[in-house]
Amino acid sequence: MSIRREFYQRDARIVARELLGQRLITLIDGERTSGRIIETEAYLGTGDAASHSHRGKSPRNATMFLTGGHAYVYLIYGMYWCFNVVTGDEGDGEAVLIRAIEPLEGIDAMLIRRGSIRSEVDVANGPGKLAIAMGIGHELNGADLVTDSRIWIERDERIADERMAATTRIGITRDAHHEWRYVIR
DNA sequence: CCTGCGATATTCT
DNA sequence: GAATATCGCAGGC
Numbered sequence: 369m370s371i372r373r374e375f376y377q378r379d380a381r382i383v384a385r386e387l388l389g390q391r392l393i394t395l396i397d398g399e400r401t402s403g404r405i406i407e408t409e410a411y412l413g414t415g416d417a418a419s420h421s422h423r424g425k426s427p428r429n430a431t432m433f434l435t436g437g438h439a440y441v442y443l444i445y446g447m448y449w450c451f452n453v454v455t456g457d458e459g460d461g462e463a464v465l466i467r468a469i470e471p472l473e474g475i476d477a478m479l480i481r482r483g484s485i486r487s488e489v490d491v492a493n494g495p496g497k498l499a500i501a502m503g504i505g506h507e508l509n510g511a512d513l514v515t516d517s518r519i520w521i522e523r524d525e526r527i528a529d530e531r532m533a534a535t536t537r538i539g540i541t542r543d544a545h546h547e548w549r550y551v552i553r
Numbered sequence: 554c555c556t557g558c559g560a561t562a563t564t565c566t
Numbered sequence: 567g568a569a570t571a572t573c574g575c576a577g578g579c
Binding site for chain 1: 569570571572573574
Binding site for chain 2: 420423426427428442443444445446447
């Protein structure tokens with residue numbers, strides 16, 4: 369069963385922490401794949417210079433301003449899709465980037481989608497990689513994770529604070545000092 | 554093990 | 567024209 373709306377309608381940093389250990393599922397072209405979320409990053413609204421939303425709406429980031437629980441999927445470096453979970457209320461422009469999953473179901477399908485990749489551990493350990501492995505592309509931008517039949521998140525494991533580490537976010541230059549990247553250790 | 558670089562769309566200066 | 571929430575490959579050690 370999908371996680372309910374209220375879970376997502378909170379501060380991105382809280383949602384990012386609580387998403388660790390939960391299960392992301394896609395059902396694309398008849399292939400069901402799922403994985404345990406093991407790395408996330410929070411991006412806030414106007415005050416966060418690293419966030420796509422901090423200068424306001426654009427054609428690319430419009431879905432980031434939907435209410436919590438929607439998908440924000442964008443193209444990075446003109447090459448790879450990145451999957452985010454929108455958080456907070458409509459108009460906030462907050463989201464959580466899912467940076468890595470541990471494959472659970474449909475591992476064969478993931479390996480095929482990733483082409484030359486051989487090992488299960490490398491198949492979805494990065495934001496661009498997991499989008500390919502799970503069949504996530506622009507057609508899922510704006511999807512409602514609470515109701516959509518192609519992509520959703522289910523409650524799985526609760527990760528205790530002691531098993532969680534917070535570090536600076538990866539690959540950014542502005543507002544880079546915030547420790548808003550969360551991993552299971 | 555490590556570092557450097559090319560691919561390439563959208564946004565920003 | 568430059569920068570960007572990435573990745574895989576090439577080359578040197």
